[in-house]
Amino acid sequence: MDSLINLSRMQFALTAMYHWLFVPLTLGLGFIIAFMETRYYRTGDEFWKKMTQFWMKLFAINFAIGIATGIILEFEFGTNWSNYSWFVGDIFGAPLAIEGIFAFFMESTFFAVMYFGWEKVSKKAHLVSTWLTAIGTNLSAVWILIANSWMQYPTGMAFNPDTARNEMVDFWSVVFSPVAINKILHTVTNAYVLAAVVVIGVSAWFLLKNREQLLARKSIKIATIFGFVSLLVLIFTGDGSAYNVAKVQPMKLAAMEGLYDGENGAPLVAFGILNPEKDICEDPEVAEDPYLFEISFPKMLSLLATREMDGFVPGINDIIRGGYEFTDREGNTYIEPSFDEKKAQGTLAVHALKAYQDAKKSGDQAAMDQARTILDENFQYFGYHYIEEPEDLVPNVPLTFYAFHLMVSLGMFFLLLFVLYFWAERKNKLENQRWLLWLGIISIPLVYICSQSGWIVAEVGRQPWTIQNLLPVNASISGVESDHVLTTLILFGVLFTTLLAAELHIMFKQINKGA
Amino acid sequence: MKATLQKIWNFYYDGFRSMTLGRTLWVIILIKLFVMFVVLRIFFFQPAMAEFETEEQKADNIIEQLTR
Known part of the structure; x- marks a missing residue:
């Protein structure tokens, strides 16, 4: 069973990470192109048209190769994660359906006008199509991110014990949940930063080769402003993400910071090396230090998580033991239950579901009502029934910790x-600063690593849950053969690697050709 | 109406005919979609609950798995 779960998780992670290699460039480059074309529309200068068309080619390559790679995730839901797919019901289905019908068709329709329409439609109609393609690609991402946010912070639904499905009772609560809003802004601005860095990197290559100099300099100017503004929003929403995580997924925050024992005025680790000997719930007398080395900002984690310098941030051990005062996202303050207490409540909920079904079969309405009441009262910890040991509640701390710190460090690097x-371009010194041009080129792989790290923090950090507190991975899985999953895992690896190689080959060829 | 449809048809027809880079991309897209929807979907990704005919049977199966 463990092998099936791990293989299914590995397969999903591989597919999602490959998919995310293609998506962010499309999201950000669409707006950069739209801005360039707007300059062409306003000035009538053919140079802007040529520049737009060059970046549009790279956009097309990325769009064409990346398109539909996300559909494989939906195949996996139905085959490997059928319990999960059933349990989430229409909550996951509705945003995905809207994404498919509305945003995908919108972007595809205007994409055709954008490519075929230069000589066929008016300048204004073409510009509108370019903007709508950019907006459409971003709208696609918005609906996917809404669905993902619901898994991290389930809201706006009611569990139906007759069907074992969650049913949406408040669409707007799902769409406008604070976690969704923050995640959308954080993820799309991450994509804009990525696109800006790619534009800078490619332009830097042209400058190093003494080719397309005007195009490169103008592109750098646009990309630095677009990237800088996006990065400011990214930092602001990163702060919001950390606050949300502290409120709705405190175990993830503890793993991000390698925080085993919580404290008031908790420091934020700027850089650290984790102690591999550290374990959960050690005897305080002989407990290992969580870090071999660390540089921290005093009280900053408390400020980030609670908005108070001396606020209490629970560590991994606190979350397992419970007993501390906790204020949730809605402002309710209560004493956090221990793992054992939550597990007991989860078991009550699962047993009540069984009792409800038995009562339904025997036509005993009173017993059904009683079971329904117990289920509703304990449903918030439904998934804890399937967690066997407290350590199963803890995500992979080193992976989450290092991915988080890598992401933040690279984010600061891109700001610089x-x-x-911006400075070098303004002072006309770009061509002379070869080290800076090389730094721009090296930044292209770094920005992809940064973007992937963000998803590792978000998804590894929330383990073992597929739906926070309601369904863990071991209860989400289908009864398929692990050999079957291994076969498809290898097939996906081959397919996606081939697609990536094709993308890079065609992309390099087009860049080499120039505008 | 007919003229509009003709215009739309010509728009796409001329667009596809004049493509250079786009042809390569279309070949990649078609191969990819074939692998995904024909090879993977049909031979490797059968829905796990395909054996159940009704929604009720599917629900019973999930409830049985979740409550055992």
């Missing part, structure tokens, strides 16, 4: 990169 490029 945008400032340096």
Whole structure:
């Protein structure tokens, strides 16, 4: 069973990470192109048209190769994660359906006008199509992110014990949940930063080769401003993400910071090396230090998580033991139950579901009502029934910790990169600063690593849950053969690697050709 | 109406005919979609609950798995 779960998780992670290699460039480059074309529309200068068409080619390559790679995730839901797919019901289905029908068709329709329409439609109609393609791609992402946010913070639904499905009772609560809003802004601005860095990197290559110099300099100017503004929003929403995580997924925050024992005025680790000997719930007398080395900002984690310098941030051990005062996202303050207490409540809920079904079969309405009441009262910890040991509640701490710190460090590096490029471009010093041009090129793989790290934090950090507190991975899985999952895992690896190689080959060829 | 449809048809027809890079991309898209929807979907990704005919049977199966 463990092998099936791990293989299914590995397969899902591989598919999602490959899919996310293609998506962010499309999201950000669409707006950069739209801005360039707007300049063409306003000035009538053919140079802007040529520039738009060059970046549009790269956009097309990325769009064409990346399109539909996300559909494989939906295949996996139905085959490997059927319990999960059933349990989430229409809550997951509705945003995905809207994404498919509305946003995908919108972007595809206007994409055709954008490519075929230069000589066929008016300049204004073409510009509108370019903007709508950019907006459409972003709208696609919005609906997927809403669905993902619901898994991290389930809201706006009611569990139906007759069907074992969650049913949406408040669509707007799902769409406008604070976690969804923050996640949408954080993820799309991450994509904009990625696109800006790619534009800078490609332009830096042209400058190093003494080719397309005007195009490169103008592109850098646009990309630095677009990237810098996006990065400011990214930092602001990153702060919001950390606050949300502290409120709705405190175990994830504890793993992000390697925090085993919580404290008031908790420091934020800027850089650290985790102690591999550290374990959960150690005897305080002989407990290992969580870090071999660390540089921290005093009280900053408390400020980030509670908005108070001396607020209490629970660590991994606190979350398992419970007993501390906790204020949730809605402002309710209560004493956090221990793992054992939550597990007991989860078991009550699962047994009540069984009792409800038995009562339904025997036509005993009173017993059904009684079971329904117990189920509703304990449903918030339904998934804890399937968690066997407290350590099963803890995600992979090193992976979450290092991915988080890598993401933040690279984010700060890109801030510096945008400032340096903006300064060098303004002072006409770009061509002479070869180290800066090389730094721009090296930043392209770094920005992809940064973006992937963000998803590792979000998804590894929330383990073992597929739906926070309601369904863990071991209860989400289908009864398929692990050999079957291994076969498809290898097939996906081959398919996606081939697609990536094709993308890189065609992309490099087009860049080499120039505008 | 007919003229509009003709215009739309010509728009796409001329667009596809004049493509250079786009042809390569279309070949990749078609191969990819074939692998995904024909090879993977049909041979490797059968819905796990395909054996159940009604929604009620599917619900019973999930409830049985969740409550055992």
